[in-house]
Amino acid sequence: MTKVNDFVVRFANVNGTGSASANSMFAKAIFRMGVPVTPKNIFPSNIQGLPTWYEVRVNEKGYLGRREGIDLMVSVNPQSMLKDVQSVRSGGYFMYDNTKPLHKEYIREDITYLGIPLMGICMEQYTDPRQRQLFKNIIYVGALSALLDIEFAVLEQLLAEQFKGKEKLVAPNVQALQLGVKYVQENFTFPLEIRVERRDLVGKRIMFDGNGACGLGAVFAGATVAAWYPITPSTSVVEKFEKYAKKFRTDKETGEKNFAIVQAEDELAAIGMVIGANWNGARSFTATSGPGVSLMNEFLGLGYFAEIPAVLIDVQRTGPSTGMPTRTQQSDITLAAYASHGDTKHVLLFPSNPKDCFELTADAFDLAERLQTPIIVLTDLDLGMNDHMSEPFEWDESRKYDRGKVYTAEDLENMGRFGRYLDSDGDGIPYRTYPGTHPTKGSYFTRGTSRDEYAVYTEDSAVYVRNMQRLEKKWDTAKDIVPKPHFYQQKNMSPLGVIFFGTSTYSSEEAIDLLREQDVVLDAMQLKAFPFNKDVEQFIEDHEVVFVIEQNRDAQMRSLLINELEINPKKLIRVLNYDGMPITADKIVKEISKNLVTN
Amino acid sequence: MTYVRPTFRHPDLPKNKIDFTKKDYEGALSTLCAGCGHDSISGAIIQACFELAIEPHRIAKLSGIGCSSKTPAYFLGNSHGFNSVHGRMPSVATGAYLANRDLVYFGVSGDGDSASIGMGQFVHAIRRNLNMVYLVMNNGCYGLTKGQDSATADNGSKSKAGSTNMFNAIDLVGLGLELGATFVARSFSGDKAQLIPLIKAAIKHPGFALIDVISPCVTFNNNVGSTKSYDYVREHIDATSTVDFVPIMEEITANYEDSKEITLHDGSALQLQKLHQGWNPEDRLSAMTALQNAKEKGEILTGLVYIEPNTNALHDVLQTTKTPLNTLKEDLLCPGIDALEALNESLR
Numbered sequence: 001m002t003k004v005n006d007f008v009v010r011f012a013n014v015n016g017t018g019s020a021s022a023n024s025m026f027a028k029a030i031f032r033m034g035v036p037v038t039p040k041n042i043f044p045s046n047i048q049g050l051p052t053w054y055e056v057r058v059n060e061k062g063y064l065g066r067r068e069g070i071d072l073m074v075s076v077n078p079q080s081m082l083k084d085v086q087s088v089r090s091g092g093y094f095m096y097d098n099t100k101p102l103h104k105e106y107i108r109e110d111i112t113y114l115g116i117p118l119m120g121i122c123m124e125q126y127t128d129p130r131q132r133q134l135f136k137n138i139i140y141v142g143a144l145s146a147l148l149d150i151e152f153a154v155l156e157q158l159l160a161e162q163f164k165g166k167e168k169l170v171a172p173n174v175q176a177l178q179l180g181v182k183y184v185q186e187n188f189t190f191p192l193e194i195r196v197e198r199r200d201l202v203g204k205r206i207m208f209d210g211n212g213a214c215g216l217g218a219v220f221a222g223a224t225v226a227a228w229y230p231i232t233p234s235t236s237v238v239e240k241f242e243k244y245a246k247k248f249r250t251d252k253e254t255g256e257k258n259f260a261i262v263q264a265e266d267e268l269a270a271i272g273m274v275i276g277a278n279w280n281g282a283r284s285f286t287a288t289s290g291p292g293v294s295l296m297n298e299f300l301g302l303g304y305f306a307e308i309p310a311v312l313i314d315v316q317r318t319g320p321s322t323g324m325p326t327r328t329q330q331s332d333i334t335l336a337a338y339a340s341h342g343d344t345k346h347v348l349l350f351p352s353n354p355k356d357c358f359e360l361t362a363d364a365f366d367l368a369e370r371l372q373t374p375i376i377v378l379t380d381l382d383l384g385m386n387d388h389m390s391e392p393f394e395w396d397e398s399r400k401y402d403r404g405k406v407y408t409a410e411d412l413e414n415m416g417r418f419g420r421y422l423d424s425d426g427d428g429i430p431y432r433t434y435p436g437t438h439p440t441k442g443s444y445f446t447r448g449t450s451r452d453e454y455a456v457y458t459e460d461s462a463v464y465v466r467n468m469q470r471l472e473k474k475w476d477t478a479k480d481i482v483p484k485p486h487f488y489q490q491k492n493m494s495p496l497g498v499i500f501f502g503t504s505t506y507s508s509e510e511a512i513d514l515l516r517e518q519d520v521v522l523d524a525m526q527l528k529a530f531p532f533n534k535d536v537e538q539f540i541e542d543h544e545v546v547f548v549i550e551q552n553r554d555a556q557m558r559s560l561l562i563n564e565l566e567i568n569p570k571k572l573i574r575v576l577n578y579d580g581m582p583i584t585a586d587k588i589v590k591e592i593s594k595n596l597v598t599n
Numbered sequence: 600m601t602y603v604r605p606t607f608r609h610p611d612l613p614k615n616k617i618d619f620t621k622k623d624y625e626g627a628l629s630t631l632c633a634g635c636g637h638d639s640i641s642g643a644i645i646q647a648c649f650e651l652a653i654e655p656h657r658i659a660k661l662s663g664i665g666c667s668s669k670t671p672a673y674f675l676g677n678s679h680g681f682n683s684v685h686g687r688m689p690s691v692a693t694g695a696y697l698a699n700r701d702l703v704y705f706g707v708s709g710d711g712d713s714a715s716i717g718m719g720q721f722v723h724a725i726r727r728n729l730n731m732v733y734l735v736m737n738n739g740c741y742g743l744t745k746g747q748d749s750a751t752a753d754n755g756s757k758s759k760a761g762s763t764n765m766f767n768a769i770d771l772v773g774l775g776l777e778l779g780a781t782f783v784a785r786s787f788s789g790d791k792a793q794l795i796p797l798i799k800a801a802i803k804h805p806g807f808a809l810i811d812v813i814s815p816c817v818t819f820n821n822n823v824g825s826t827k828s829y830d831y832v833r834e835h836i837d838a839t840s841t842v843d844f845v846p847i848m849e850e851i852t853a854n855y856e857d858s859k860e861i862t863l864h865d866g867s868a869l870q871l872q873k874l875h876q877g878w879n880p881e882d883r884l885s886a887m888t889a890l891q892n893a894k895e896k897g898e899i900l901t902g903l904v905y906i907e908p909n910t911n912a913l914h915d916v917l918q919t920t921k922t923p924l925n926t927l928k929e930d931l932l933c934p935g936i937d938a939l940e941a942l943n944e945s946l947r
Contacts, residue, residue, distance in 0.1 A: 032947075204943070204947075205947075206943055206946035206947055207946055207947075208946050216942070219932075219934065220933055220934065220939070221933075222927070222928075222929065222932035222933060224697075224698070224924040224925070224927060224932065225694060225697045225698055225924060227690075227693070227694065227697075244934070248934035248938060249931070249932065249934075251920065255918055256918055256919065256920040256921070257917065257918055257919055257920060258919075258920050258924070258927055258931050258932060259919075259924070260697045260914070260917050260919050260924060261917075262693065262697065262727070262913075262917075264690065264723075265719055265720065265723040266719065268687060268690070268719075268720075269687070269689070269690040269693070269719070269720050269723065270690075271690075272683070272684075272687045272689075272690025272691050272693070272694065272720070273690045273691070273693045273694035273697065274694060275683075275690075275691055275694060276661075276681070276683075276690065276691035276692060276693060276694025276695040276696075276697075276698070277694035277695065277697050277698040277924075277925075278694070278698075279681060279691070279694070279695060279698075280659070280694070280695040280698035280699050280702075280925055281698055281699065281925035281926075282694075282697065282698030282699070282924045282925040284694060284697075284698070298684050298687070299684065299687070302683065302684055392943040392946075393939050393942070393943055394939075395933075395935075395936050395939050397935065397936045399929075399933075400929060401929060433679075434679075434699075434925065435656075435659045435678075435679035435695070435699070435702060436656055436657055436659070436679070436699065436701070436702050437656065438656060439654055439655065439656050439677065440623075440656070440677055442656075443655075443656060443676070443677050443678055443679050443680075444679065444680075445671070445672055445679075445680040445681075445682060446679070446680065446681040446682065447681075447682040448682070448683070448684055449682070456627075457672070
């Protein structure tokens, strides 16, 4: 079975050995050849010495979800070799370092072994131990390029770009690639049955990670204050924000910065700083993961009740507790939706690719100030820390930031008594003032305690209830201004519906196509935001059965739909994956098919 | 109980340099217990801000939770206030200060708020040298929950119910010195003559100014045997010096041998007299020694303890623009479409 542009390669490396840049060069080369590609890091919560994997799915149909079954394993890590041999699909290939012979327990009859003396070549060519280690990675990329028919010139170009400014490093790297190519030419029949053929299927698309896109979105949206506490997998959101803010927002003459970043002492302080900065009229955000959101509950409740904008990017990882810090999940939905004690609810946004990350992060700042409440962008490790093929970023040059309802000194001058929590427009959203606006008007006391329309403390039940009802009205207003769901069909075609969001989107799209090949037609809706608007409700109402695809154990999105829209639970069928690995189309197809049979 | 504040004010109330009367710096009527030390401190804050002639709306007052943290409602009614969550005022103040470097940030906290639940944020705010006043109303107990010992209660101090505190006290002044605070003072709510000039100097100080004010809780911690009672404090108080705040451009009159003058960042000055022996307010080590010596003798050392008049606050360290960040618009913040296109190209 020849598989041109349709296979999965997995690299088994030791973390901290420089394999990451070699592996991503491999993926990027295929992308440059116009073929859609999906790389994924499967890495340990560790800095050096433990097994780490890098998986690349090549698929010319453009399916970007993870796929089970490894066609070619590049085994560079003896620690995990037994497991790695076993994970190759029957008929696949196993590339390994044959400097020393392979033990017989690693031998399978149904796969092809490609032995390359990586260490032997390095020992012969290099004297410096660090060079031996680094060039070993480049040599196997060279060997793969010959085996899989990857254009050598593309790799050369990538090296030239990578070492721009350090040109003298290019030649030795090209030479290392050639060592790999040469060994293949002399020892194997090549290319293999699985291989790459140049196509024009990528167009203007880019390869970027979701975290970087969130950081970039915050720069474009005018965030000026970032406060954060390091936590996997969200750390690179603020790192990328810093990178781009430094690049675009530093005065070239004075070195002065039009932004401020503080690494807080913990997540409690990080969100506190964000609340303080937003209260004072700056756009401010933080990024964290589940454990951080747990700590931030207190301030999220304050933000909701005192009505202070905030943007929180939650890059979800596998919980509960410390869970699997370097594995993915969509399991903070309930936590985020109802964070903090008392009657609270929060607006959530669900990006599913880097372009979404960029746009929804930017939108989050507008929504936060329009609604005067925290907005939580729920991404995940898979989206945040892996490169994804994505449509290019777009920005409307005429876009103005929506700073929401804020009275200026002039407004205050020309009006009667200012009431911070008065519902002047009937949409539940009051007007606010920034500190320092007017000498005698517009000041008020912000508090997490109950207060009246003029921000004066009260324990009057009727006033308290009035305020809570206004907050509910504001919630209803939010339904109409948060991003609408995306529908995959103009008109419903089936009694069966499917709902998904975030990184479940890739594999859901593929599963829908696979099921259609089996004559199972599904209408599909991708959720973009919470609260759910009328369209979401209508979609569920219009279908007899709706599958809800998500990556957690407790079907949290399903619960949220049932709870918020008062749906009959029997109507919503859970399709779940929560093993820490990105959900696959196969799994979705299996789950849905199983239910179709029993129904 | 209904409180009604008399609305009558003398028509000739004195005005400060910018034409505000003291009334313009007052807040709502206090709901704290009659005789509470905190109310005296609120009065001192009002007096200090009036005398410094700061436009009231250019001050932002922030607090956490507790009796102390309720007080921002009772002073500076024309200033924005933020009564945040328990022990988290420093982070809110940090964010606020980052957003707008041009306002005066006045933080009020208590001993529970700072020395227990908020210890983490308190010490990190000091580390970052925020340009703010951080005033602790320290009564050694939890007033709002009816008198439990706090972490600043002295070992051996007796509560109203008769129990003895068995744990060592956290000394916020000692901690501030150790952590590198650039302005450290202690005062007593019953000593306005000392407290007002200290508050003024703290406001003028361009970095983190800590004032720990012993403020007896008349209801739960003013009994015999308590080391935070009015009587005990009065009997054991000692001062590093007397403190006078001399506004900018005003001449310093008296000059004694045991006196010292410290010029503050903006040109105003602190005049210190009757200096403690061996103590130099600009020398951290001598400040620590003076504090330890007083402790050894069972005395409560008050007054200015340490000052570093010219200091780099957080914005200086971060090299932030001089323009308040909250006033920047799209033109300076959004890199624009060309930059984005170039970036797209680099990701292909």
